[in-house]
Amino acid sequence: MKKRNFIIIAVVLVLGIITLFIAKHGAKDATFDQDFHVEDIASVTKIYLADKENTHVLLQRSTNSPEDSTWLVDGTFPASQGMVDLLLETLHDMRIRQQVNKNAVPQAIKLISARAVKVEVYQRKYMIDLFNGKFRLFPHEKLTVTYFVGHETQDMMACHMFRKGDKAPFIIHIPGFRGYLTPRFVTDPMLWRSHEIVHWDIHHLDKVELDIPNDPSESYAVKRDGDGFVFIKDKAQVPNFDTARVAQMLSCFANLNFDEFASRVPNSNMETSFNSAPRAVLKVTNTEGETREVKTYLKYNNPTDSLVMPDENMYDMFDLNRLYAIIDSKDTVLIQYFVFDNILQPASFFLGGTSSSFAKE
Numbered sequence: 001m002k003k004r005n006f007i008i009i010a011v012v013l014v015l016g017i018i019t020l021f022i023a024k025h026g027a028k029d030a031t032f033d034q035d036f037h038v039e040d041i042a043s044v045t046k047i048y049l050a051d052k053e054n055t056h057v058l059l060q061r062s063t064n065s066p067e068d069s070t071w072l073v074d075g076t077f078p079a080s081q082g083m084v085d086l087l088l089e090t091l092h093d094m095r096i097r098q099q100v101n102k103n104a105v106p107q108a109i110k111l112i113s114a115r116a117v118k119v120e121v122y123q124r125k126y127m128i129d130l131f132n133g134k135f136r137l138f139p140h141e142k143l144t145v146t147y148f149v150g151h152e153t154q155d156m157m158a159c160h161m162f163r164k165g166d167k168a169p170f171i172i173h174i175p176g177f178r179g180y181l182t183p184r185f186v187t188d189p190m191l192w193r194s195h196e197i198v199h200w201d202i203h204h205l206d207k208v209e210l211d212i213p214n215d216p217s218e219s220y221a222v223k224r225d226g227d228g229f230v231f232i233k234d235k236a237q238v239p240n241f242d243t244a245r246v247a248q249m250l251s252c253f254a255n256l257n258f259d260e261f262a263s264r265v266p267n268s269n270m271e272t273s274f275n276s277a278p279r280a281v282l283k284v285t286n287t288e289g290e291t292r293e294v295k296t297y298l299k300y301n302n303p304t305d306s307l308v309m310p311d312e313n314m315y316d317m318f319d320l321n322r323l324y325a326i327i328d329s330k331d332t333v334l335i336q337y338f339v340f341d342n343i344l345q346p347a348s349f350f351l352g353g354t355s356s357s358f359a360k361e
Contacts, residue, residue, distance in 0.1 A: 036096050036161075036170065036172065037092055037094050038091040038092055038144075038145065041088045041089075043123040043125070044061070044121060044123050045124050046058060046122045047087065047119065047121055048118075049117055049118070049119050049120075049187045051117050051187045052114065056187055057073060057074060057186075057189040058074050059079055060075055069081075071084045074189055077193045077194070078193070079192050079193065079194055080193065080195065081194070084192075086184060087185070090174065090181055090184050094172050094173070095173065096170045096171070096172060097158050097170075097171045097172065097173045098170070098171050099168070100160065100169050100171060105168050109162070109168075111150060111160070112151070112169060113148075117185045117187060118146065119146065120143055120145075120146050122141050122142065122143050123142060123144045124140075125142045125144070126139050145163060146164035147161055148161065148164075149161050157173060158171045158180055160172075190263060193261070195257045196256070197258055199254065200253050200284070200286045202250045202253075202254070203287075205284065205285075205286060206286055206287045207221060208221065208283070208285075209221040210280060210343075211280065213278060213281070214277065217234070219346075220232060220233045220350065221233075222246055222250065224287070229246065229250070231246065231351075233347050238351065240351075241350050241351055242349075242350050242351065245345075252339075252342050252343050253284055256339070257339070258327070258335045259322060259333070259334045259335055259336050260334050261332070261334075262332040262333055262334050263332075273297045273298055273300060274324070276298075278296055278326075279297060280295075280296045281293065281295050281296075282294040282296070282343065292328060294325050296325045296340075296344065297326075299318060299324050300319070301319055321337060321338070322336055
């Protein structure tokens with residue numbers, strides 16, 4: 001008798017789980033009552049975007065980061081957290097504004113098929129998920145929804161989107177947002193990559209070195225010494241230096257970013273700049289031993305100027321706002337003087353001298 005009751009209870013429990021599973025994952029019925037958006041963005045593990053030009057990118061949450069907050073581009077490069085957050089917010093906030101007019105459905109589908117960006121959303125799901133998430137077993141990653149993001153509407157306030165499993169596309173918008181959503185679903189991997197060089201506050205800095213090949217006497221290093229720092233020039237410790245200026249310089253590494261990747265800069269421009277030695281080589285090391293290197297090079301306004309007028313003291317030859325940099329001998333980027341001005345000062349500046357523009361000279 002007890003064995004029979006146990007079997008009945010087990011069967012009822014299994015049927016209940018199956019019913020819940022079907023209710024959650026059953027066939028879609030494209031109506032206004034159905035949620036078109038992704039409700040639980042915290043469970044999103046990766047997003048794959050691809051266009052018709054065979055340009056594609058995989059954004060993946062890094063499981064090794066605290067609270068899984070860091071994302072990677074194609075499993076290798078740190079992603080721009082701001083862009084990822086905006087994409088996740090878009091997936092969460094987008095809503096159906098209206099159905100596509102029945103007569104316009106064939107044309108809308110044709111345009112979506114020709115120009116749409118395919119977006120696959122993967123989430124962490126559980127085989128057993130009961131009591132509003134309080135009882136979960138058997139986690140796994142699952143492709144939960146596929147969107148095809150199409151062209152904008154005539155009023156530029158929404159876009160056409162088709163969700164795999166639906167019968168027709170919808171016109172999608174974010175209530176209160178003025179604009180359409182298509183530009184948020186970019187497929188170029190370079191545009192998703194983070195522009196961060198270092199994000200180390202002064203408590204996590206161990207050493208900063210600036211080498212100036214054209215004037216070695218102006219090279220220096222600032223090294224941690226207990227709770228403070230010492231200034232080193234010509235391999236000797238300098239007793240008196242401007243602590244305020246050094247502190248200001250060190251504070252720049254709390255959020256140091258480059259302007260953009262130089263992948264679209266003509267090769268002739270970069271070859272002209274890189275024919276000479278770097279203007280400055282910056283090395284910054286944190287307390288965990290991690291080092292980043294930034295080599296800077298002058299950016300010519302017109303590469304042919306260097307052939308006609310080789311005098312590098314003529315400022316109008318150079319871009320006075322930006323210069324080239326090579327980070328860790330890998331990425332060629334553009335950086336702003338405005339951002340690096342306090343960092344690229346020579347040793348004399350920290351020893352009581354005036355601000356110098358040596359990097360432009």
